[in-house]
Amino acid sequence: MDLTRRSLLIGAAGLPLASRTTGDPFTLGVASGDPTADGIVLWTRLAPRPLADGGLGGMPDRDVDVEWQLAEDERFTRVVRSGTATARPSWAHSVHVEPAGLRPGREYFYRFRTGGHLSPTGRTRTAPAPGTAPDLAFGVVSCSNYEHGYFTAYRRLADQQPDLVLHLGDYIYEYGPGGYENSTGTIVRSHTEHRCQTLAQFRLRHAQYKTDPDLRALHALAPWIAVNDDHEVENDxxxxxxxxxxxxxxxxRKIAGYRAYYEHMPLRRSALPRGSGIRLHRRLAWGDLATFHVLDTRQFRDEQPCDDGLRAGCAARLAPGRTLVGSAQRAWLAAGLRASRTRWNMLAQQIFMAQHDYHLGPGKEVVVDTWDGYTADRDRVLGDIAASGARNPVVLTGDIHCHYASDLLADFDDLDSRRIGVELVTTSVTSDGDGYDTPAALAAELAENPHIAYADQRRGFIAARLTPTELRADFHTLPYVTKRHAPSTVAASFTVADGTHRLSRSAVPGRRAPQAAAAGAPRRS
Incomplete structure (x- = not known):
């Protein structure tokens, strides 16, 4: 069912009026996230003037009661849960509600009200019940730099009507105005003043990003599973x-960045920041169809070797003691994989896992901010996946500002080695501007990395459909993001059949087989 403008505004009837406030406090929209079979997180933040100085959105320095409703229909004639939450200035008047006892596999609608103002209506859903495995349509997005373009990819993903959205990091960028120059030098719209270092500055930046209507639309359409990468705090x-x-x-800066991230995302209380840390690795089941194992590849990693970046001959990256996920998180992942009985096991994480050699010929040149900088830990994790017996491992990745589809091998230098699973990498929403469509070096890049089946440096997202027998991933690209209203097209499609651990290229109806973009060092930053 489409959430039209009309449906978003339907029916304040049934909500008692309270004393009115000046200015709509729901300028940042609504969101939901982390669905379970009997519950969901509902989110909003009160901010009548979202870019007001101080980062408090123009709200008074006092607690404010916010009413909420959850219904089975968008007219709210069948309200199943309701209550009042307190929006506190210490948490930027954000609201996180966790209604429980809901019916599994059901679509719900929700809204908030305070001071006589009614929020937009959001649509969400609970996960299916254990023992059931209905099909799942989901989207994967990452890396949205406000200065580099318009968030049209979010709108185009919303057009696909996903049941679930995975955001794999770099939801905001912390740079000051013009601080991150893309390949064309184009700044489409300017960041708020100052590089983000204080809590007020991070709050302003998150609020600025949520003023984008396409981002708000995708939040309101479906529940999200979100995890951060580096730019929610600082680069690298x-x-x-x-x-x-x-x-x-x-x-x-970490304390401020994580607090602002929690304040602006539909996260459960289990993710409430404590000191300079936050618990973001977690596990969510989608009936018997899939388990989403969400990894945190920032908080527990050793420092990038060899001064970061694209490096050749970096022996330090091979050190056996180096870790990316940390011993405790690795043990948590291995235990969850061993215990999994679902048909698919989706590892949602941030950085390129497959080996990617940018040097043509003998020797290797790799980006050491990816798993290539932590080869021993990659071997351990891939070994854990293989040893677990977990069915159909699929790694979902962001960060690199390019689409990629890869097979994951026990030994990337030996195509005959054991196939562990597959990796699907989404390109950026806007980061690095319009991107590229230059296929000249494709053959050389893929010949150097034969386990990589596809690469594309344009902007976009992945729209996927999961069934008990097959995963299909459509790689959508946009021709531009420096202007509004770009269309999206499916540049390539891949399927993974149950039990194969292998990518298969699928035809895109009505189009010639697409060609990937040119090789070269990625522009992620």
């Missing part, structure tokens, strides 16, 4: 090691 940070801003005040 790793565990206790700062990124490009340097060490002074790094811990304070």
């Amino acid at each position: 940070w790793a565990g206790a090691h700062p990124g490009t801003s340097g060490r002074p005040h790094f811990t304070q």
